[in-house]
Amino acid sequence: MKLLVTGGAGFIGSQFIRYMIAKHPEYSLVNLDKLTYAGNLANLTELAGNAAYSFVRGDIADKELVARLIGEGGFDAVVNFAAESHVDRSIEDAAVFVRTNVLGTQTLLEASREAGVKKYVQISTDEVYGTLGESGFFTEDTPLAPNSPYSASKAGADLLVRAYGETYGMNVNITRCSNNYGPYHFPEKLIPLLITNAMEDKPIPVYGDGLYVRDWLHVRDHARAIDLVLHEGRPGEVYNVGGRNERTNLDIVKAVLKRLGKPESLITHVADRLGHDRRYAIDATKIRRELGWEPTVFLEEGLAETVDWFVRNREWWQKSKAGERSYGA
Structure with missing residues (x-):
């Protein structure tokens, strides 16, 4: 093919x-x-x-x-x-x-x-x-x-x-x-942004109350x-x-900070995004039933692996992040 x-x-x-x-x-x-x-x-x-x-x-x-x-x-x-x-x-x-x-x-x-x-x-x-x-x-x-x-x-x-x-x-x-989420994720998105900011002891911007829910897929x-x-x-x-891994943005931020041994005091709540969707959650029954697909990476395992990848690949994300603005979570 x-x-x-x-x-x-x-x-x-x-x-x-x-x-x-x-x-x-x-x-x-x-x-x-x-x-x-x-x-x-x-x-x-x-x-x-x-x-x-x-x-x-x-x-x-x-x-x-x-x-x-x-x-x-x-x-x-x-x-x-x-x-x-x-x-x-x-x-x-x-x-x-x-x-x-x-x-x-x-x-x-x-x-x-x-x-x-x-x-x-x-x-x-x-x-x-x-x-x-x-x-x-x-x-x-x-x-x-x-x-x-x-x-x-x-x-x-x-x-x-x-x-x-x-x-x-x-x-x-x-x-x-x-x-x-996973390795090579461009660092304006939530997980790589918070990992790289935390590694540099920079504030982690979190939109509104941080309770927006997303379903995470490796x-x-x-x-x-x-x-x-x-x-x-x-x-x-x-x-x-879908990954069947629903978490609030704050859940993700706190898990990453814990993995890096960084304080939650880095969390900075900022003005909310315009038109911010409150919750996403996927029913992936159809692809499981028809094609036999199942997610294999649990969020805790995949998130730890992702954090460790960014720790090992500082040069990659520093070059990617150079000159880019930071958005919120």
Whole structure:
């Protein structure tokens, strides 16, 4: 199989590439990435010289580049990770999110359709569903109700994927995951931000009361799920991928501080994010039932491993963090 992976220099995309090359060494993977602030080829240094992997720098919204690459590439499948993905940045400037997440997705879909690509997988997010109360879970049938420009742009992309499946008969799947964590996570996101700030004894900004609930999924488990959907997902289906690890933001912050031996006095409550969703929780029954996927990394184990990775890889995150602003949790 020959795969085009877009956004493969980012956190989740690079994990997927490393996973696929290890599991399917007979496959050929091409990584198309614009290398924006969150794209980092250092995430893939272990693949240097690997004949199964190649890199192309480019923008998924560049129609000519994408049409040429997919038209001439002979790809069996396209897996789209490429996206602007930070809620706070989308509040400050929504236009770039619409361009990359909506127009970029349509550009990939059209080129894939014209080239006869056999499978297209869109990597989405549970944030397209909006927010939950204190009980209940998102299922694949939950209506889309995005509350930020970021999640609205991802919902728009999902609807385009669905439309290309319905209108043109393309073999498409959408995966919607809960919050990922693990090694190589760009340090503006919650867990790497609080780890790196704590290591430097800097304040850890926590939005509002810190009781916002997220379901945490280790990035390795996410890569396994996407592999299964790529090979076995039924055409046109959406699959939720959740870790069954609901925690408040404060729970996560305190666990990291404990692992690092740092005081809770570093916690600094800051003004809340606009339109902040209170709770996300995924029902992943469908992917477990149809594809046999189960999360294998418990949060306590995965969080400890992640903290230790950042401790060992200070140079990586210091370079990634240089010049970047910090957001809250």
